[in-house]
Amino acid sequence: MDQLTQAIINGGQTTIANVLLQHYREIGLTNAELLVYLQFKRLMDQGEAFPDANQVAESLGETSNTVFQHLHEMLAKKLLTIESITAADQKIHDRYNFDGLYEKLALALKKQPSEVTDTATASGENKRQKVFKSIETEFGRALSPMEMESISKWFDEDHYDPEIIELALREAVLRQVYNLTYMDRILLNWHKRNLTTAAQVEADKQRGIENRLNSAPKPQRQTGGKAWPNIPLFKLGEDPDKQ
Known part of the structure; x- marks a missing residue:
């Protein structure tokens, strides 16, 4: 042979x-x-x-x-x-x-799908691919097969909006935490709080900023770096004890 x-x-x-x-x-x-x-x-x-x-x-x-x-x-x-x-x-x-x-x-x-359905499907796939590429770009490396599967589950099982995933990526990058586990915790937290769109997440962040500003202690009026003392007012020559 x-x-x-x-x-x-x-x-x-x-x-x-x-x-x-x-x-x-x-x-x-x-x-x-x-x-x-x-x-x-x-x-x-x-x-x-x-x-x-x-x-x-x-x-x-x-x-x-x-x-x-x-x-x-x-x-x-x-x-x-x-x-x-x-x-x-x-x-x-x-x-x-x-x-x-x-x-x-x-x-x-x-039977071939209608043009509208075909366009919508293509648009959805493009958004998915954009998310994959954004994560790879920010992480500075190629994703592993298991990471790819985890991201796919965000779409297919959790039904997260692509823009929501992009926001979670931005939060992770701001904190310099480059892993999917951290992103998943962010997404789960938003889901539990019923924040399902990018607009809702942004509005919630803005409310948080406003609440922190409103709850901050008001500064005393100062001149030359020192606060004014609380001085009672009375006319010269008058006995202050009789006021």
Whole structure:
């Protein structure tokens, strides 16, 4: 048996539906993202539920940051999720789930949505991507897959408005705390106080400033840095005890 035949047998096969190759651009998948997906699927078909992004990057001749960026884009477009499962060894493991890719593909094969719906969907995805990019810019690094999944949950499970998340990011940056845990506490605090829009958050902050100003002690009238003494008034020559 020659070397090529041996490699083919040992490497196994990765099957890709032709319908995906025909319509992948209709579901928002770019050429680069498709290649990333194929590499991840190859490793997953070989039994790796959570393949190493560095291994994928090596196969593609790209940097790991580039691969993470493509994963981030697929998470933002709901083509990918990251799940935590309990394996046979009773330990919790992470795994990639690309079911969203095929769910969108099924929708794409049905009747095309109206222009209004299509525009609204595109607008929503753009806002999500803007949030991801803003966080990466402020943190000064690429987000990890788990961080990407956490941010996606803010949208899909907690239904936070993108502008609210941007405000939480601003609060974290002002305090020089560059992590999602701190942002999550801010968002949860606003949610408990029923502050669900950026306008409500800004109004609440303004009320807080006004309340602090109103409750501050009023300064005494001073001249030359000293307070005036409390001096009783009476005419010269009069007995002050008779006043």
